[in-house]
Amino acid sequence: xxxxxxxxxxxxxATATMPVYAVSAPGKVLIAGGYxxxxxxNIGLSLGLSARFHCVARHAGEPPAGGDAVWVKVHSYQFKAxxxxxxxxxxxxxxxxxxxxxxxxxxxxxxxxxxxxxxxxAKAAALKACSPEAPLNLxxxxxxxxxxxxNYLKGAGQEVRYxxxxxxxxxxxxxxxxxxxxxGSSACLVSSIVGCVLRHxxxxxxxxxGRDRVHTVAQFAHCFAQGKIGSGFDVASGVYGSNQYMRxxxxxxxxxxxxxxxxxxxxxxxFNAKLGGSLDHTTAPCSLPKGMSLALADINKGSATPGxxxxxxxxxxxxGEEGAALWASVAQANETAADALRGLHALDEATxxxxxxxxxQLPCGEWESVGSVAGVGAFVAARDALAAARTRLREVGxxxxxxxxxxxxxxxxxxTLASPGVLAAGCPGAGGYDAIYAICLTPAIREGLAGTWEAxxxxxxxxxxxxxxxxxxxxxxxxxxAVAAFDDGDEAAITAAYPDAVSC
Numbered sequence: 001x002x003x004x005x006x007x008x009x010x011x012x013x014a015t016a017t018m019p020v021y022a023v024s025a026p027g028k029v030l031i032a033g034g035y036x037x038x039x040x041x042n043i044g045l046s047l048g049l050s051a052r053f054h055c056v057a058r059h060a061g062e063p064p065a066g067g068d069a070v071w072v073k074v075h076s077y078q079f080k081a082x083x084x085x086x087x088x089x090x091x092x093x094x095x096x097x098x099x100x101x102x103x104x105x106x107x108x109x110x111x112x113x114x115x116x117x118x119x120x121x122a123k124a125a126a127l128k129a130c131s132p133e134a135p136l137n138l139x140x141x142x143x144x145x146x147x148x149x150x151n152y153l154k155g156a157g158q159e160v161r162y163x164x165x166x167x168x169x170x171x172x173x174x175x176x177x178x179x180x181x182x183x184g185s186s187a188c189l190v191s192s193i194v195g196c197v198l199r200h201x202x203x204x205x206x207x208x209x210g211r212d213r214v215h216t217v218a219q220f221a222h223c224f225a226q227g228k229i230g231s232g233f234d235v236a237s238g239v240y241g242s243n244q245y246m247r248x249x250x251x252x253x254x255x256x257x258x259x260x261x262x263x264x265x266x267x268x269x270x271f272n273a274k275l276g277g278s279l280d281h282t283t284a285p286c287s288l289p290k291g292m293s294l295a296l297a298d299i300n301k302g303s304a305t306p307g308x309x310x311x312x313x314x315x316x317x318x319x320g321e322e323g324a325a326l327w328a329s330v331a332q333a334n335e336t337a338a339d340a341l342r343g344l345h346a347l348d349e350a351t352x353x354x355x356x357x358x359x360x361q362l363p364c365g366e367w368e369s370v371g372s373v374a375g376v377g378a379f380v381a382a383r384d385a386l387a388a389a390r391t392r393l394r395e396v397g398x399x400x401x402x403x404x405x406x407x408x409x410x411x412x413x414x415x416t417l418a419s420p421g422v423l424a425a426g427c428p429g430a431g432g433y434d435a436i437y438a439i440c441l442t443p444a445i446r447e448g449l450a451g452t453w454e455a456x457x458x459x460x461x462x463x464x465x466x467x468x469x470x471x472x473x474x475x476x477x478x479x480x481x482a483v484a485a486f487d488d489g490d491e492a493a494i495t496a497a498y499p500d501a502v503s504c
Contacts, residue, residue, distance in 0.1 A: 020485070021199070021483055021485055021486060022141075023199055024482050024484065025052060025239065025480070025481055026188070026238060026480060026482075027048070027051040027053075027146060027183030028046050028048060028187075028238070029182075029428045029437050030044050031045050031046075031047060031439075032044065032045040032333075033045055033233070033334050034393055034429050034431060035404075036330055037247060038230070042246070042334070043244050043246050043331075043338065044245050046234075047288065048240075048241035048476040049183060049296075049474070050474050051142075051143040052143050052476075053143070053189050054486070055138055055193050056139040056486050057138055059136045059200070068088050069087070070087040070094075070128065070130050071084065071085070071086055072130060072135055072136045073085075073135045074106050074139075074140065074193075075138070075139045077139070077141070078142060078174055083100075083103050084100055085097075085100050085106075085110050085111070089118075089127060094115060094118065096262050096263075104225040105189055105190055105221075105222070107225070107262065108221040108224045108225040109190040109222075110193060110197065112221045112260075113193060116194075116213065116271075117198060117203070118268040126201060136200070138196060140189065142185060142188075142189075143171070144170070144472060145473035146181060146188070147174060148179030148298050150469070151175040151176035152168060152173075155176075160469050162453075165471070165472050166472050168472075182428065183473070184234035186222070186225075187218075188238045190225070191222075191235055191239055192481075194217045195239075198217075199483060205481060206483055211240065212278045215235065215236065215278070216276070216277065216278060218235050218238070219232050219253065220253055222235050228306075229254055231247045232245075232247055232279075238480065238481065241480030242285075242288075243285065245281065247281055249279075252279065256275060259274055286341060286342075288341070288475050291353075292423070293443040293446040293475070294438070294473075295446045295470055297436045297437075297469065299433050308403075308432060309430060312397070312400045312402050312404075316400075327396070330396060333385065336388065336389075340382040340384075340385040355374065355375030355378070356441050358376060360442060361420055363417065363418050364422060364424075367379060367383065379423065386439070390405070390424075403431070403432055404430070405427050408461040411460070412453075412456060412458070413427070415452065416438050416452070419445070421440055421445035422439065422440055422445065425439070446474070450470035454466055454468065454469060456468050
C-alpha cells in the first residue's frame with residue numbers, strides 16, 4: 001500500500017516558505033460538434049469548466065557533480081499512486097527507462113515536456129539538478145467533478161444529492177470503481193503536467209506564445225499516450241478555455257509519433273525541429289453570456305466513446321449522398337448555434353436583463369408568448385439553433401444505430417427543458433450515458449434544476465429518485481490554463497484527507 005507525504009522536505013539550509021504554484025487546466029463540455037469535430041473544417045463549441053486538474057512542482061535540489069541521471073516523481077494522492085520516471089541525459093540525448101513508469105499519460109506528458117524544455121540549452125543544464133538524490137516532484141490534484149462522488153457518499157451513509165456533493169472533501173480520494181463524468185480528465189492531466197514542467201523551467205505559460213507551446217506539446221503527448229489522433233478539442237479547452245474549435249491536421253502529429261518511440265534515445269534537437277511551433281488548429285471566442293449558468297448531471301453510467309465514434313463513421317462511409325446531406329445539415333446547425341450565442345453577447349445590458357427577467361419564469365417552449373419584449377428574439381434563436389444541433393445529431397445516431405442520445409436520456413432532457421428558464425439541454429460530446437448538460441438563464445435556475453434532477457424518476461427505465469445528481473461544476477470564465485498560488489486552504493485540504501500519510 002502506497003502512502004504519501006504532501007509536503008516535500010527541503011534540503012538543509014533551503015527555505016521552507018517559498019511560494020508554491022499550481023498550473024491548472026479546466027475540464028470541458030462539448031455542447032455542439034460531436035463526431036463532426038473529428039473532420040476539418042467542421043467546428044465544435046466547447047465550454048471550459050470550473051473543474052480543474054492541478055499540477056504542483058516542488059524541487060529543492062542542486063546539480064550533482066557530473067551526473068547523467070534525471071529523476072521525476074509524480075504523485076497522485078486521490079488515486080493512491082506514484083510513478084517514478086528515470087532518464088539519462090547525455091549531451092543532447094534523453095533516454096527514458098521504459099520500466100520506470102507504466103502510466104501512459106504521465107509518461108508521455110513528462111517526457112515530451114522535458115524534451116521541449118531542453119530546446120533551451122540553459123534549461124537543459126538546469127534539468128540535471130533533478131537527480132536521484134533530489135528528484136523533481138510533481139503533485140496532481142483533480143477537482144471532484146471529474147469523478148462521480150456516488151461511491152464516497154454511499155459509503156459515508158449519505159444520499160447522492162447535490163448538497164452532499166458540494167460538501168465532499170476537496171480533492172476527494174477515489175472510492176471503489178472509478179466513475180468518470182466525461183469532463184476530459186486525461187486531457188487536463190496532460191495539459192497541466194506539460195504546463196507545470198514548462199513553467200518550472202522558466203517558460204511564461206500564461207503568455208500567448210507560451211499557451212501555444214503548451215498546446216502543441218500537450219496535443220502530441222495526449223495523442224501519443226492514446227495511441228490515436230483524436231480531434232484535440234479537449235486539450236484545446238484545457239489550454240485556451242471556452243472556444244469555437246476547428247481541429248489541427250493530423251499528418252504532422254502522426255509523423256511525430258512515428259519518429260519518437262520512447263524505447264530508444266531521443267535527440268533534443270531532432271524532436272523540437274519535428275515538433276515545430278503552433279499547430280494549424282483554429283479557436284475563436286465562444287462562451288455563455290455573463291449571468292448564464294451551465295449545469296451538468298452525473299448519470300454515473302459511462303459510454304464506450306471510441307466504439308461509438310467508429311460506428312458512426314462506418315455508417316457515414318456507407319450512407320452515401322443521403323448520409324452526407326444529413327452530416328452537412330448537422331454542420332450547418334453547429335455554425336448557426338455559434339452565431340446565435342454571439343448574438344446573445346451582442347445584446348446591450350438592459351435589453352439582455354429585461355429578456356432574462358421575462359423568460360426566466362417560462363419553459364423555453366413558451367418563450368414566444370413574451371416575444372414583444374426586446375431581446376427575446378435572440379434567445380429564441382439560440383434555443384432553436386441549439387435544439388436543431390441536438391435533434392440532427394440524434395438522427396445521425398438513429399441511422400447509425402448508435403446511442404448518441406439514448407431514449408432514457410431523451411426523457412430526462414425533455415423534463416429538463418420543461419423547467420422554467422432553461423435555454424438548452426443535450427448529451428455533450430459523443431453523447432451516450434456519461435452526462436447531460438443544461439444552459440440556465442441564471443444561477444438560481446441552475447440551483448432549482450439540481451432539485452428537479454434529483455427528483456426525476458422513470459418507471460419505464462427503472463430510474464428512481466436520486467439516480468441523477470447535479471455536478472459541482474459550471475462554466476469557467478477564465479482563459480483556460482492558469483497559474484495560481486497553491487494556498488494554505490489547498491494544503492489543509494490535502495493534510496485533512498491524508499492524516500496518516502508518510503513519504504512514499
